């Protein structure tokens with residue numbers, strides 16, 4: 001039987017190259033697209049060792065005529081059933097000072113070419129009633145403030161485009177997945193004029209192999225929008241006080257836990273969230289329970305949408321961020337509102353609640369035991385005082401202090417630093 005074919009843009013390095021290697025192993029022949037012929041030829045030779053025939057298609061996708069050639073291949077080669085829409089560049093210029101030539105090149109490649117090719121693949125695959133499109137966007141599509149705005153905007157554009165296309169493609173037997181990787185160690189950083197190791201701590205950077213493996217596993221599991229970030233249990237070892245900083249679990253910036261777990265069953269994975277963002281992470285618990293993908297999810301619950309929201313106190317809208325209420329079905333929650341135990345167990349996962357710091361370590365040991373025994377995610381809910389006020393403000397010289405400062409020994413008799421106060 002003839003091998004199916006995958007076309008990959010940006011196949012000469014990084015994420016695209018690893019997709020080519022993985023898809024060759026999965027039985028695909030390849031069409032490799034990028035500008036660097038020497039690299040593509042070397043990759044084609046390497047892939048032939050896995051029995052994959054690879055065609056090299058040299059194209060500069062910032063040039064309209066070159067995009068047209070790739071569109072034609074997608075539409076005319078009926079063997080192509082998998083398209084990885086990956087070629088992209090980044091920039092680290094300050095938003096307002098992004099040079100015009102960088103803006104134009106970035107949008108030409110990340111938006112114009114990627115859009116034209118996604119639509120060409122869509123037309124071709126819908127015509128054949130089968131096919132898979134994988135768009136490589138980025139986590140910054142959700143968190144654009146973290147990176148250059150033009151780059152973030154280009155990735156948000158691809159996410160929106162994929163969301164718009166999903167229904168029509170699915171109706172016609174075509175799958176579309178948008179992958180939203182976090183920082184991954186590839187040449188893109190150097191090409192953008194920066195050093196990823198200087199910008200980020202090592203535990204925030206993924207290896208390119210594990211990133212692609214997690215995304216492919218997510219695709220296999222039916223996931224259509226994959227945040228790919230790696231969180232490891234080691235985070236707890238760096239947190240001797242026991243309770244990790246809830247800020248570490250930014251809203252919506254969760255790990256793609258199920259995919260990472262499936263890609264590497266030996267990896268220890270933990271999700272960290274507050275009680276508010278926990279609501280957005282429930283689906284993965286259900287997936288974990290269904291597909292036997294154990295990981296720990298640690299929820300710190302103060303029944304309050306705290307942190308940055310406290311800066312809005314001046315606007316008299318504090319009542320809007322109180323999450324607690326008297327739950328008529330769960331009086332034991334004592335005003336904390338949502339009964340997380342019922343939610344978690346209802347999804348088929350295990351649950352343990354702790355009220356004291358010294359209960360956290362035994363809870364983690366219990367969770368590890370359950371994960372071994374039942375192979376499902378375990379949620380550890382750490383109950384904090386309700387409405388945890390944190391000193392903060394919009395200006396460094398206008399910090400809100402929610403409680404009186406501890407200025408004498410009497411104010412803070414148990415504090416370690418108390419002896420230094422008087």
Ligand code: NAP
Pocket residue numbers: 009010011012013014015016033034035036037039059060061062086087088089090109136137138139180181182183184185186187188189191
């Ligand atoms: P990379 O190693 O720099 O790969 C980029 C690829 O795009 C190369 O194969 C490059 O090949 C190709 N390319 C660049 N300009 C091109 C052009 N004008 N025409 C045709 N091909 C071109 O970076 P990567 O990290 O693997 O990036 C792949 C995708 O992942 C990008 O869309 C990027 O935005 C996305 N992403 C990366 C990260 C990360 O942290 N690395 C995170 C989120 C998303 P040639 O130079 O040979 O043309």
